[in-house]
Amino acid sequence: MIDMIEHGSDIIELRIARPPLNLIDITVLKALRSALAEAEHAGYRGLMLSGVPGMFSSGVDIASLIDADRATVRAYWEQVFLVAIDMARSRLPIFAAISGHCLAAGALLAVFCDYRLMxxxxxRIGLNEVQVGVALPACFQYAVRRVVGALNAERLLVFGRLLEPAQALEMGLVDELVHPANLITSTRERLQELLLMPAHGLTETRAIARRDLCEVFADMDVLPLDEFVDAFMLPETQSVLRRVVSQMRRTTLNVTSV
Structure with missing residues (x-):
């Protein structure tokens, strides 16, 4: 589910490998959290988060949650919140290598990275949760706003817009566009450039720059997990999600995943 690929002694690549759509189920979430912790403990200085060619991630594996009981749904979304906490508070810089479509929860993973190459x-890349009747919680909206600004975040979230790479670059949702064949190399090079800086200054500056994000995701107990789960379980939301699952089964690209 998560391949760990070394790039020298300082950098580890965590690749989401659940083709064809790289849907994020609870197994992927737990594997990602485990890989993040392992990378920190192993002494790596930087992380790369990537997907398979043409598909970074199309979002949540909705089919695994349809008709599940509340405890199962809550356990899933708890892992989503915990991944956000782990990424927000990681002591290691995380650079995203966005290898293709990057939708909804996939785009959220990219937002929590320090730098994004696509x-x-x-x-297409975007946060289209609203299209399936899901309101992204305020803590996640905050993370989006700090990347693209308040007005752009509103446009992305309220309209559920999916952007072409050039549009995402213009909006600031991604930092660079590169040829697909050069994506991993370019991401590694950008991360290596960062890691060449004096370690203490880099660590302290990054901690100050990301302090606001860390504070928002400082305590799992104050995050709106149960409120979000309650909304996810509403009959109206479930009805829309069933239609999404039906569409997923008819098409090769899920453009409306959560």
Whole structure:
């Protein structure tokens, strides 16, 4: 589910490997959290988060949650919140290598990274939760706003817009566009450039720059997990999600995942 690929002694790549859509189920979430912790304990200085060619992630594996009981749904979304905490508070810089479509929960993973490179191509990236009747919690909206600004975040979230790579670059949702064949190399090079800086100054500056994000995700107990689960379980939301699952089964690209 999560491949760990070394790039020298300082950098580890965590690759989401659940083709074709790289849907995020609870197993992927737990594997990602485990890999993040392992990378920190192993002494790596930087992380890369990537997907398979043409697909970073199309979002949540909705089919695994349809008709599940509340405890199962809550356990899933608890892991989503915990991944956000782990990424927000990671002591290691995380650079995203966005290899293709990057939708909803996949885009959220990218938002929590320090820097985002995206492959040029006919991909889409965005946070389209509203299209399936889900309101992204305030803590996650905050993370989006600090990347793209308040007005752009409103446009992305309220309209559920999916952007082409050039539009995402213009909005600031991604930092660079590169040729798909060069994506991993370019991401590694950008991260290596960062790691060449004096370690103490880099660590302290990054901690100050991300302090606001760390504070928002400082305590799992104050995050709106149960409120979100209650909304997710509403009959109206479940009805829309069933239609999404039906569409997923008819198409090769899920453009409306959570």
């Amino acid at each position: 492959a040029r191509g006919g991909w």
